[in-house]
Amino acid sequence: MRGGPTWGGGLLLAALAGGFPGRGAQDPGSAPASVPVERCLECHAGAARDVASGAHAALENRCTGCHGGNPSSFDERRAHTGKFRAVPLSACAACHEAEAEAFAGGPHGVAFETKAIRGCVECHSFHAVPRPDHALLRSSCRICHETNAPEIVESGRQTADDLDRLESALAAAARALDEAERRARIVRREREGLEADRLGLLALLPKQHAMDLEPFRSDVAALRARAESTGARAAALLEETGRRRRWAWLVGALVAANALAILWRRRTLLAARPHP
Ligand code: HEC
Ligand code: HEC
Ligand code: HEC
Ligand code: HEC
Ligand code: HEC
Numbered sequence: 001m002r003g004g005p006t007w008g009g010g011l012l013l014a015a016l017a018g019g020f021p022g023r024g025a026q027d028p029g030s031a032p033a034s035v036p037v038e039r040c041l042e043c044h045a046g047a048a049r050d051v052a053s054g055a056h057a058a059l060e061n062r063c064t065g066c067h068g069g070n071p072s073s074f075d076e077r078r079a080h081t082g083k084f085r086a087v088p089l090s091a092c093a094a095c096h097e098a099e100a101e102a103f104a105g106g107p108h109g110v111a112f113e114t115k116a117i118r119g120c121v122e123c124h125s126f127h128a129v130p131r132p133d134h135a136l137l138r139s140s141c142r143i144c145h146e147t148n149a150p151e152i153v154e155s156g157r158q159t160a161d162d163l164d165r166l167e168s169a170l171a172a173a174a175r176a177l178d179e180a181e182r183r184a185r186i187v188r189r190e191r192e193g194l195e196a197d198r199l200g201l202l203a204l205l206p207k208q209h210a211m212d213l214e215p216f217r218s219d220v221a222a223l224r225a226r227a228e229s230t231g232a233r234a235a236a237l238l239e240e241t242g243r244r245r246r247w248a249w250l251v252g253a254l255v256a257a258n259a260l261a262i263l264w265r266r267r268t269l270l271a272a273r274p275h276p
Pocket of ligand 1: 076
């Protein structure tokens with residue numbers, strides 16, 4: 001279906017990742033004792049505000065993470081030296097390996113190599129990067145495929161619907177497990193299964209960057225089927241609890257009725273006994 005050559009993927013990935021302070025720079029274990037304040041901020045207040053408003057607000061190296069350059073210089077020329085990049089379209093891969101790898105192996109990787117698209121920023125923007133959600137699958141594909149390939153726009157929309165349904169199934173199963181636990185049922189195994197499905201979704205998401213949406217959607221459907229069966233098991237446990245309670249009530253009521261009957265009989269017997 002995709003047909004794009006993938007031989008360029010590895011090379012492209014290397015090019016995408018080339019020479020950047022990568023995730024290591026964010027790693028608490030390997031971070032230097034004190035992180036220098038980036039002086040870029042002094043001259044680029046607008047960019048700084050935008051970055052702070054988006055998904056990268058928590059980056060320690062807010063500018064140099066993508067642009068490189070010398071963060072400790074107050075001088076414009078010296079600040080823009082070293083591995084400085086004015087348009088770091090390749091920088092993203094250094095910190096987002098899974099998405100970049102999938103992207104590089106798909107048709108958009110080829111389009112990036114031929115400069116038909118600018119890369120990640122086409123869909124994610126660059127400074128005020130919004131937190132993506134499934135809605136992005138509804139909006140981003142049409143920017144370029146609305147007229148040339150409406151079927152791609154449609155499959156993006158369906159994929160977003162599938163992901164929404166998967167999330168409601170996960171949420172419904174979690175609610176059912178909570179309820180079962182509240183009624184003192186043990187649901188540890190089911191909870192572990194549900195947690196694994198949540199992690200499965202997180203591991204799956206980057207793969208949609210290969211833009212090969214049909215196999216992606218069947219993986220999503222498989223996860224959803226698992227979440228739904230967890231929900232069904234929780235519901236069955238609840239029903240069993242309900243049945244046990246009804247039995248307990250019934251037995252209780254029978255015992256009480258019996259006791260009342262005995263009391264009543266004794267009273268009527270006493271009443272019937274002739275007075276001396
Ligand atoms: C002393 C002020 C100053 C400092 C410090 C500074 N810059 Fe700049 N920078 C400028 C000016 C002036 C320009 C050119 C006008 C503009 O585009 O805003 C510029 C341009 C840029 C551009 C656009 C380049 C282009 O060719 O379009 C980028 C990207 C950039 N700076 C990033 C950085 C980064 C990253 C740092 C920190 C490592 C930094 N700057 C530090 C003043 C500074
Ligand atoms: C997530 C990666 C990323 C981060 C972090 C980032 N930039 Fe950029 N920046 C880019 C990209 C990509 C472009 C080029 C966009 C284009 O050409 O359309 C760019 C363009 C620029 C430009 C030129 C265009 C403009 O908007 O003025 C400046 C100046 C700049 N960045 C400064 C900064 C500064 C200062 C910081 C830190 C506060 C920063 N950037 C943080 C990715 C980033
Ligand atoms: C220096 C490392 C670094 C670079 C370079 C970088 N990012 Fe990020 N990015 C991060 C970190 C860290 C987060 C925050 C993760 C979190 O808070 O969940 C993040 C978050 C994001 C998110 C939101 C993810 C989410 O689940 O909400 C998007 C989208 C994103 N980055 C896109 C980009 C793009 C596009 C580029 C290139 C223009 C880029 N990043 C460059 C480190 C980086
Ligand atoms: C054609 C549009 C498009 C391009 C190009 C693109 N992405 Fe995405 N990206 C998306 C969509 C859509 C999502 C939202 C997935 C979801 O939550 O349903 C997303 C989500 C993300 C996330 C959040 C975590 C995740 O995997 O869902 C990160 C990080 C990210 N992209 C990084 C990148 C990087 C890095 C590149 C470039 C190598 C890139 N993206 C290129 C469309 C794109
Ligand atoms: C910035 C423009 C742009 C955006 C946004 C974009 N694409 Fe593409 N896409 C391209 C280009 C360019 C190609 C390669 C040329 C072509 O086949 O049209 C391509 C190719 C593809 C192909 C391969 C088509 C084929 O016939 O082999 C698929 C599948 C695809 N894109 C899916 C998507 C999906 C899904 C989205 C939304 C998440 C999306 N694209 C968003 C520009 C874009």
